[in-house]
Amino acid sequence: MNNFPIGIFDSGVGGLSVWIEIDKLLPCESVVYFADNANCPYGEKSQNAVIAHSEKAVRFLIEKQCKLIVIACNTATSMAVDFIRNTFDIPVIGIVPAIKPAAINSMTGVIAILATKGTLNSRKFNETKREFSKNTEIISFDANDLVEIVENGLQGTEQAENVLRKYLLPMLQKNVDRLVLGCTHFPFLIDDIKKITGDSIILDNPAPAIAKRTEYIIHREGIAAMSGNVRQISFYSSGNIDTLKKMVKNIKNENTLLFSQLK
Ligand code: DGL
Numbered sequence: 001m002n003n004f005p006i007g008i009f010d011s012g013v014g015g016l017s018v019w020i021e022i023d024k025l026l027p028c029e030s031v032v033y034f035a036d037n038a039n040c041p042y043g044e045k046s047q048n049a050v051i052a053h054s055e056k057a058v059r060f061l062i063e064k065q066c067k068l069i070v071i072a073c074n075t076a077t078s079m080a081v082d083f084i085r086n087t088f089d090i091p092v093i094g095i096v097p098a099i100k101p102a103a104i105n106s107m108t109g110v111i112a113i114l115a116t117k118g119t120l121n122s123r124k125f126n127e128t129k130r131e132f133s134k135n136t137e138i139i140s141f142d143a144n145d146l147v148e149i150v151e152n153g154l155q156g157t158e159q160a161e162n163v164l165r166k167y168l169l170p171m172l173q174k175n176v177d178r179l180v181l182g183c184t185h186f187p188f189l190i191d192d193i194k195k196i197t198g199d200s201i202i203l204d205n206p207a208p209a210i211a212k213r214t215e216y217i218i219h220r221e222g223i224a225a226m227s228g229n230v231r232q233i234s235f236y237s238s239g240n241i242d243t244l245k246k247m248v249k250n251i252k253n254e255n256t257l258l259f260s261q262l263k
Pocket of ligand 1: 010011012014015040041042043044072073074075076116119147182183184185
């Protein structure tokens with residue numbers, strides 16, 4: 001079992017921001033990445049729909065013999081992680097907006113969060129927000145349109161800049177000094193964000209912490225890959241795989257990577 005893959009899923013390409021960090025930290029591990037492009041975006045769907053799509057994604061990864069699941073999607077974690085943990089007998093790691101480090105480290109006492117509507121409306125998110133609202137002003141922006149920008153590979157374009165301005169200019173006016181990237185698609189917009197904010201806002205990307213958590217769990221469970229494991233990295237999409245393929249190849253251009261578009 002140790003050499004079985006780590007399963008990662010997201011509604012689309014966003015979870016690649018988590019995969020990048022897992023790949024850096026755990027270079028011996030095989031990975032199966034599932035992008036649910038046929039149902040993307042999750043951010044505007046009902047909780048029942050997100051639970052149903054997440055369940056299907058996890059079943060697919062378990063069929064591929066995954067030993068652990070990383071839900072590389074804030075929306076799916078916020079809405080479906082309890083269901084997934086109660087349904088499947090497999091270690092599950094989720095991702096939620098990193099409010100705590102941003103609130104603790106803010107110098108101005110004002111932080112912002114960019115996430116999907118689904119994440120911002122979830123009970124999990126609102127509980128954490130309440131906890132840190134005592135000492136910190138937390139401004140949240142529902143930014144589903146940024147998911148579309150990344151899914152369409154529009155980073156670095158004027159269109160991306162125009163959409164980002166709508167969120168970032170009010171943050172600058174309000175003296176925000178930390179911005180939580182509360183959706184795994186958004187780390188792919190870091191260069192575009194910095195073009196507008198310069199160094200005045202520090203960006204909190206939780207992906208490196210998720211990779212560390214994954215490392216910790218596979219060691220705790222005794223399921224880390226054996227040294228000398230000939231690893232395999234595979235990418236599957238339930239919809240159009242083009243953006244996924246393009247982004248992966250920009251990150252890591254190896255001809256051993258496998259891509260499959262599911263019917
Ligand atoms: N990448 C997902 C997240 O972290 C959401 C994108 C979507 O709306 O599907 O929330």
